[in-house]
Amino acid sequence: MAEQDLVYRGKSKDVYNITEGPHSGKYRFVFTDRATGYMENGKAVFDPGYDTVVGEIPGKGAIACRFATHFFRLLKEKDVPSHYIDTISENEMIVEPAIPLCMPAGSPELPGSAPLLNLEFTWRNNATGSFWRRYPFVKPGKNLHRVVEAWTKGDSDLLITFEALEETGALTGDEIARSVELVKDIAEIVSAEFASKNLHVIDGKFELGRLKYGDDKIVLIDEISPDVLRVCNGYSPDDSGDCTAYGQCTVTSLSDGKRTIKNRKQVSASDFVSIFLS
Ligand SMILES: Nc1ncnc2c1ncn2[C@@H]1O[C@H](COP(=O)(O)OP(=O)(O)OP(=O)(O)O)[C@@H](O)[C@H]1O
Numbered sequence: 001m002a003e004q005d006l007v008y009r010g011k012s013k014d015v016y017n018i019t020e021g022p023h024s025g026k027y028r029f030v031f032t033d034r035a036t037g038y039m040e041n042g043k044a045v046f047d048p049g050y051d052t053v054v055g056e057i058p059g060k061g062a063i064a065c066r067f068a069t070h071f072f073r074l075l076k077e078k079d080v081p082s083h084y085i086d087t088i089s090e091n092e093m094i095v096e097p098a099i100p101l102c103m104p105a106g107s108p109e110l111p112g113s114a115p116l117l118n119l120e121f122t123w124r125n126n127a128t129g130s131f132w133r134r135y136p137f138v139k140p141g142k143n144l145h146r147v148v149e150a151w152t153k154g155d156s157d158l159l160i161t162f163e164a165l166e167e168t169g170a171l172t173g174d175e176i177a178r179s180v181e182l183v184k185d186i187a188e189i190v191s192a193e194f195a196s197k198n199l200h201v202i203d204g205k206f207e208l209g210r211l212k213y214g215d216d217k218i219v220l221i222d223e224i225s226p227d228v229l230r231v232c233n234g235y236s237p238d239d240s241g242d243c244t245a246y247g248q249c250t251v252t253s254l255s256d257g258k259r260t261i262k263n264r265k266q267v268s269a270s271d272f273v274s275i276f277l278s
């Protein structure tokens with residue numbers, strides 16, 4: 001793995017271009033032990049919700065790779081398109097090169113203009129997190145039927161409407177429809193897999209991209225990692241699928257105009273990751 005073949009060094013993964021052998025032309029993902037979080041009294045506190053790498057957690061990369069492998073293979077079995085090709089070691093995966101859904105800046109000469117970076121898609125079985133903070137008129141735990149939303153990446157992620165995506169030329173109407181359908185299909189499979197282990201997925205976040213060598217086909221890229229899924233062990237639905245346990249589970253606050261929402265029955269990534277690692 002020559003350094004000159006490094007395509008991208010992300011917060012958690014290194015992406016290499018493969019230049020020889022049976023996978024020549026494909027990308028190699030190396031899942032590293034780098035972990036994000038924040039510093040407190042000079043010590044690193046790991047938290048996947050943060051965007052700064054503050055240290056390493058030994059074994060983290062191998063766990064993320066096994067978790068992602070489990071779900072990518074499941075998608076393959078069900079003919080759901082992703083960039084996944086194979087897993088070749090405990091922390092290395094081969095994937096199809098793709099272009100994340102993005103768009104160059106229309107007027108890069110202007111100060112402050114910026115490209116649209118890798119779009120992210122969230123999907124939600126039930127209302128919580130930023131959805132509830134944006135729409136606090138909604139009962140926490142309400143069944144949202146896997147509502148899909150698109151987000152632009154940046155210092156802070158911003159919601160972008162599908163109409164704006166189409167009007168700016170970032171995606172065509174047809175691509176938006178296919179992307180939403182793909183995200184919902186994957187969400188259904190992931191949710192069912194967790195349900196088979198008596199766990200409920202509240203929401204999740206995926207990245208999509210166009211295969212470099214595949215008629216611009218839009219597929220799931222990046223990873224399905226424990227860090228992008230919110231999971232709970234107390235889902236108690238009524239006939240509409242609204243969670244009836246929110247009274248005991250959800251803790252909200254409003255201070256200086258800022259809302260917070262937490263769920264007591266949420267299971268931490270480190271506690272659910274192991275069930276898919278055997
Ligand atoms: N098949 C693919 N082809 C090309 N790039 C990919 C593919 N799958 C994922 N990527 C990109 O590779 C990077 C993976 O690295 P990592 O997840 O560590 O990045 P990250 O720090 O989360 O970066 P970012 O903030 O851009 O997500 C991401 O930017 C992702 O968009």
Ligand SMILES: [Mg+2]
Nearest residue numbers: 010011012222
């Ligand atoms: Mg990432």
